Amino acid sequence: MIEKFLIAVVVAAMPLLYGVLGAITGEKVGQLNLGIEGIMLVGAVTSFLTAHYTESAFWAVIMAMASGVLINLIYAVLTILFRANQTVTGLVITIFGVGLANTLGKPFTGMAIPANVAAAFEPIAIPYLSDIPWIGAALFHQDLLTYLAFATVLVLYVYFNKTHMGLNITAVGDDPMVASSVAINVLRYKFVHVLISGAITALGGAFLTLVFIDGWQENVTAGQGWIAVALVIFAGWQPIRALFGALFFGGLSMMEYYFKLEISTYFVNMLPYAFTILILLLASLRKSSQSFAPKSLGLPFFRESR
């Protein structure tokens, strides 16, 4: 029972985790992107359509990432090159993404992905590790996209904290003017990481269609992209803490299916949103987490105004 619950929690956490990791990657270089929800939904519909037409699990994942890169290309051109307001541009990205995904997906509502693609995302047990009691199956008897998410956490952790480029990223996010003066190509750093952010974020949507529900439904992300944006603050812009944050919310959303709760399901549905506000509140009371915020987050960069 508990073991089944934990497995479900990990699965429910993965779309959020991809969303948070994507958002962190963009925000590390100072780009606040409120388009996460839209990008996830476009990733979801793209992976569904690709799976539907090519019957290839590989291309479904690759095309989802490509769609995230393309959508964020619009965001990057507008905010980085044309210095448009990041908040407004991000919002429009979400409206655009949601509209586009629901338009493209309309004829396929309720349809499942091809069986061979679904089979490619069946759980695979890792020998020995998956036999650990309680948490073994939850962590090591999962599908490929879940393992990829774990790997992304590790890669981003090392990349941000242990590499030279990671140092440069922190410099760009904290003070692009100073970074620029020590010959870091600020615009290139911002562009590249915003595009990577799109690819990671879109995987969150792909996870929903390929693994979680095995098909397409209108608005399948249901606001998870927004929770991801909030979780970034809770995670203090750190990939490993993002994993725990996502697991917590996964647990919250799975609770009502595994435990008998005495309150109306509508109030249970409110919990993730209420908890998001609560968690922001806790994060603000614990002042230290604020110090991880990239200091130029949300601000445009003017090189010539030195």
Place this chain on the structure above:
Amino acid sequence: MYKIVKKETAAKKPSYYYNLLGLVLALVFTALFILSLSHHPFEVFGAMVEGVFGSSYRMKSVLRYAVPLIVIGIGISAAFKMKFWNIGAEGQMMMGGIFSAYLALNFGHWPALLLLPLMMLAALLGGGLYGLFPAMLKKRFGLNEVIVTLMLNYIALELLTYLQFGPWKDPNSLGFPKIANFSANALLPRWSGVHIGIFIALLLVVVAYLYHKHSKIGYEVSVIGDSEETANYAGINTRKVMYKVMFVSGGLAGLAGMIQASGDIKTISVHLTMGAGFTAIIVAWLAALKPQWILVVALLFAMLTQAGYYIQTAMQIPASATQVIQSIILFCMLGSDFFKEYKIVKEQKQ
């Protein structure tokens, strides 16, 4: 290599020149998008015009859609001018609707002259408090208002769903989850088929225009928007101003909820807002947060919405395609703003 140069003041063309250019570009992209849906752009554009001006009923529909966009847009622009990103108009609108519906459902026998003003006050209060809360969280604890207002949208929607499927479900609806229709006393009067919400909206535009130009708080809001530090230094009580403005901003969204419920759909339901809270953000931004332009842009967007519904039935183009067209327009506008101030020139090799 290319580089970005700030334009000389003398070389600047009037700013609407670039907006028009952006609009033309948006039209081109929209045409491409329609082509990609395997429809003929000119046929669709033609159908859209037909869908807006084809009959007086359709033109009245445009007014119906414009009212909440204007009312909410005015409120949002006040908050945005202060750089308070109120994304929560959806939730504030629902709260206003819920508060006013409570009166309409329980005191429907009261005379309209008493009931309607009370419903409006209740809506202002419900939306206003729901807007004040994130402002307090921001000022007291530094919480990001974008996230908080967004989360409050979802919470309001769950609350409304709960009411519709639970305690407020109409017992006479044979088990169908809907809230009972308002009594006649709780309905906004109509004037040749259009509810009087449109006059409330027009009045608000005038009041907001005067406030923006000639009031102390309008000036204070502008100063805070430019720099909160400057405002503090100038002795402006930024907390008080932010609370007031967010109460009004949320309150107006709430009022829009009451107008929609009492004037348009005659009850409330989970479909009360029809996304007006989000569309109004775009409207306010495109209108450069100016009340008189909000009126114009809201009417244009209401036409787009009506055209969107028309082509949905006439040509089987999903309504979500309208969202795409709206965002294409906004992308082009956001991009065109840049060229008002800057130009891109080829860098000379030294």
